[in-house]
Amino acid sequence: MTANDVTRQTEGDEPRPAGEITWQDGNVPFSPHFGDIYFNPKDGLAETRYVFLEGNNLPSAWQDRESFAIGETGFGTGLNFLAAWQCWDSDPKRSRRLHFVSVEKYPLSRDDMIRAHQSWPELSQYSKQLAEIWPHETMLPGVHRFSLADGDVSLTLLIGDAIECWSGYDGNIDCWFLDGFAPARNPDMWHPDLFAALAGASNPRGASLATFTAARIARDGLESAGFAISKRKGFGYKRDMITATLPVSIGDNGSTPDLFEIADDPWFNLPRPKKTKSVAVIGGGLAGSACADALNARGVAVTLFEKADELASAASGNPIGMLEPYLTVDDAIMGRFYEAGYRFSHRKIKKLADQGLVEADFCGVIDLATSDRKRERLDGLIARLGDKPDLVEALDSDQASERFGLALPYGGVFYPSAGWVNPPSVVRAFSDGIDMRLSTTITAIGDDEQGKVLTDGNGASYGPFDAVIIAGALETQMLDQTSWLRDHLNPVRGQISFLPEEIVSNLGDGSAIKCVLSHKGYVTPARDGMHVFGATFGRDDAHTDLREDDHAFNINQLGKVLPDVAAKLSPEMLEGRASLRTTTADHLPLIGLAPDFDAYLASYGDIDKGKKGARYIDAPYHKDVYICTGFGARGLIGAPLAAEILASEICDMPLPLEKALMHAIHPARFIIRGLKRRQLTA
Numbered sequence: 001m002t003a004n005d006v007t008r009q010t011e012g013d014e015p016r017p018a019g020e021i022t023w024q025d026g027n028v029p030f031s032p033h034f035g036d037i038y039f040n041p042k043d044g045l046a047e048t049r050y051v052f053l054e055g056n057n058l059p060s061a062w063q064d065r066e067s068f069a070i071g072e073t074g075f076g077t078g079l080n081f082l083a084a085w086q087c088w089d090s091d092p093k094r095s096r097r098l099h100f101v102s103v104e105k106y107p108l109s110r111d112d113m114i115r116a117h118q119s120w121p122e123l124s125q126y127s128k129q130l131a132e133i134w135p136h137e138t139m140l141p142g143v144h145r146f147s148l149a150d151g152d153v154s155l156t157l158l159i160g161d162a163i164e165c166w167s168g169y170d171g172n173i174d175c176w177f178l179d180g181f182a183p184a185r186n187p188d189m190w191h192p193d194l195f196a197a198l199a200g201a202s203n204p205r206g207a208s209l210a211t212f213t214a215a216r217i218a219r220d221g222l223e224s225a226g227f228a229i230s231k232r233k234g235f236g237y238k239r240d241m242i243t244a245t246l247p248v249s250i251g252d253n254g255s256t257p258d259l260f261e262i263a264d265d266p267w268f269n270l271p272r273p274k275k276t277k278s279v280a281v282i283g284g285g286l287a288g289s290a291c292a293d294a295l296n297a298r299g300v301a302v303t304l305f306e307k308a309d310e311l312a313s314a315a316s317g318n319p320i321g322m323l324e325p326y327l328t329v330d331d332a333i334m335g336r337f338y339e340a341g342y343r344f345s346h347r348k349i350k351k352l353a354d355q356g357l358v359e360a361d362f363c364g365v366i367d368l369a370t371s372d373r374k375r376e377r378l379d380g381l382i383a384r385l386g387d388k389p390d391l392v393e394a395l396d397s398d399q400a401s402e403r404f405g406l407a408l409p410y411g412g413v414f415y416p417s418a419g420w421v422n423p424p425s426v427v428r429a430f431s432d433g434i435d436m437r438l439s440t441t442i443t444a445i446g447d448d449e450q451g452k453v454l455t456d457g458n459g460a461s462y463g464p465f466d467a468v469i470i471a472g473a474l475e476t477q478m479l480d481q482t483s484w485l486r487d488h489l490n491p492v493r494g495q496i497s498f499l500p501e502e503i504v505s506n507l508g509d510g511s512a513i514k515c516v517l518s519h520k521g522y523v524t525p526a527r528d529g530m531h532v533f534g535a536t537f538g539r540d541d542a543h544t545d546l547r548e549d550d551h552a553f554n555i556n557q558l559g560k561v562l563p564d565v566a567a568k569l570s571p572e573m574l575e576g577r578a579s580l581r582t583t584t585a586d587h588l589p590l591i592g593l594a595p596d597f598d599a600y601l602a603s604y605g606d607i608d609k610g611k612k613g614a615r616y617i618d619a620p621y622h623k624d625v626y627i628c629t630g631f632g633a634r635g636l637i638g639a640p641l642a643a644e645i646l647a648s649e650i651c652d653m654p655l656p657l658e659k660a661l662m663h664a665i666h667p668a669r670f671i672i673r674g675l676k677r678r679q680l681t682a
């Protein structure tokens with residue numbers, strides 16, 4: 001938002017909710033809480049160009065760069081983003097990619113944003129595209145990643161408080177648009193901690209900054225965070241504004257650290273990659289195909305290796321999977337990861353489904369309160385999220401029955417945006433146009449002087465590649481670099497059963513299942529004449545034979561919520577499918593560079609003694625070898641975000657997750673935990 005120093009009176013005496021807006025001069029949003037308008041109605045666009053673009057030496061600063069990252073405080077209506085995008089787009093010397101990372105505590109609704117954009121017809125080509133990707137539903141706190149201009153422009157929105165968000169995120173930002181409501185109106189934001197956070201999230205090779213104000217609070221704060229500031233004539237009637245630069249940072253060894261500094265401790269930090277042109281992906285399931293798609297979209301040449309003679313032949317081969325949000329009562333790490341994963345997957349899969357490329361039905365999912373504990377959890381969820389029927393709606397048993405189509409014994413919650421997906425169609429859509437090697441089992445990853453060379457079971461070799469991603473589910477542990485994972489990846493066998501549609505429709509009243517029901521198991525609407533229900537959870541069972549006992553288990557489970565349907569079923573009449581979930585002890589996937597296990601033990605063998613992290617060397621990885629596995633029962637909502645994370649790491653762009661979540665999914669976490677708990681020794 002182009003905040004400004006124009007003094008406006010707060011409407012009325014009562015404090016107003018911070019996210020509320022009213023309208024002035026037609027299409028200019030006004031915040032009664034902050035008593036300020038979002039942009040200067042007369043020449044807001046000219047002000048943005050003068051203050052933020054010229055103030056940061058744009059377009060020159062991004063010219064001839066591979067990628068360029070702009071960071072911002074206060075996304076508001078998106079005016080600065082649109083102006084930067086337009087300027088970048090019309091510059092023939094522009095960087096190959098533009099990344100815009102902004103924070104916003106109170107995101108505008110889609111309708112309000114569209115209305116505000118009417119003030120700038122000359123940006124309409126860009127504002128239309130922004131409106132297209134802007135969520136219809138409430139944006140929850142956390143990181144939201146959007147892709148625009150065929151992937152050449154990324155928009156990463158950190159929803160939440162500016163200081164908290166920027167302290168918890170490393171964007172390697174090249175230039176800053178320090179925007180927001182004026183210091184006098186929003187002093188909380190213009191705090192020394194914010195300036196320190198911006199310095200911390202800057203590119204270690206140096207960054208620039210511009211802001212519309214010359215207020216002392218900004219000058220002092222920026223200076224104490226290490227920025228060198230200059231004053232410049234302000235826009236229009238304003239006397240001054242500030243521009244600033246952050247010098248190149250020099251590490252302990254006298255050189256510039258080339259890291260994504262996602263942690264204070266070195267064992268989780270990531271080296272920034274050199275230019276990557278080719279990547280081998282091992283595994284043709286949801287994880288591997290999502291990685292192939294994310295890299296392909298960034299212009300990387302991908303070769304996908306799959307040992308079976310077709311894609312989606314293992315866990316990703318079930319005919320139906322639930323695309324269900326994983327919302328938690330508290331702010332637990334796992335919930336935050338899968339919450340981010342759901343919104344990312346949902347957007348991506350919905351777009352493919354709208355294009356007819358993926359088979360899916362966004363019919364909604366009912367999550368049933370099958371026990372007092374579950375009831376409590378769902379009540380807590382509604383209490384945490386407040387009244388957001390676009391995200392989740394509480395249902396009593398009558399309402400649940402009405403939505404579902406058959407009588408249900410309990411109430412629960414309804415997720416209106418959720419539904420079911422045919423995973424093989426997702427895998428096919430993701431791997432469309434990708435160079436593929438089917439019936440090829442990769443048995444080794446080696447190096448030659450030009451990169452990574454893969455060997456298959458017949459001794460044939462492939463490559464060189466600049467990088468490799470191992471997305472082989474449980475079999476990720478079969479390769480040398482990742483063999484230590486055998487202690488951390490566990491199979492959980494799952495059998496689903498198929499229920500002929502006529503059994504439901506013959507119940508007597510012409511009933512039909514209208515949405516997905518998630519109870520202790522799940523049952524879906526019919527696809528090709530079959531409902532899917534299940535599933536079993538066979539821990540440490542790595543066999544995929546079809547079993548009558550497992551059908552019996554599924555029937556029994558179904559009988560607890562749909563006894564009339566279950567009564568018509570017997571195990572021997574059912575078809576089904578069994579495959580393996582790949583799980584981890586902390587229920588989070590493993591996403592990132594492959595740690596060199598022995599080198600980790602040798603380098604960090606004494607961290608249990610509580611020595612300060614700064615004394616240790618940077619994390620030792622198997623160079624350019626990445627892991628993407630461990631999605632348990634949530635591959636549909638985990639794998640696309642995982643692929644976005646890896647593609648961001650590999651292509652050196654801002655990450656789509658905050659630092660705490662990057663630690664939580666880091667493959668080395670098990671080694672570090674083992675060392676700290678003295679379960680591992682050097």
Ligand SMILES: Cc1cc2nc3c(=O)[nH]c(=O)nc-3n(C[C@H](O)[C@H](O)[C@H](O)COP(=O)(O)OP(=O)(O)OC[C@H]3O[C@@H](n4cnc5c(N)ncnc54)[C@H](O)[C@@H]3O)c2cc1C
Pocket residue numbers: 282283284285286287288305306307308311312313314315316317318320321322323440441442443471472473474475476478493494495496534535536578579580581582628629630631632633634635636637638639
């Ligand atoms: C019964 C059941 C129900 C489920 N329901 C849901 C659901 O409703 N919603 C949801 O989100 N998730 C669900 N899941 C989980 C989801 O299916 C998985 O998380 C997801 O499919 C995992 O994808 P993946 O690519 O990691 O693994 P996989 O699909 O198993 O793919 C791994 C691939 O790697 C290949 N491979 C391995 N090693 C090599 C090698 N060395 N060389 C070449 N190829 C190799 C394998 O052949 C395999 O094709 C369910 C899982 C099960 C078992």
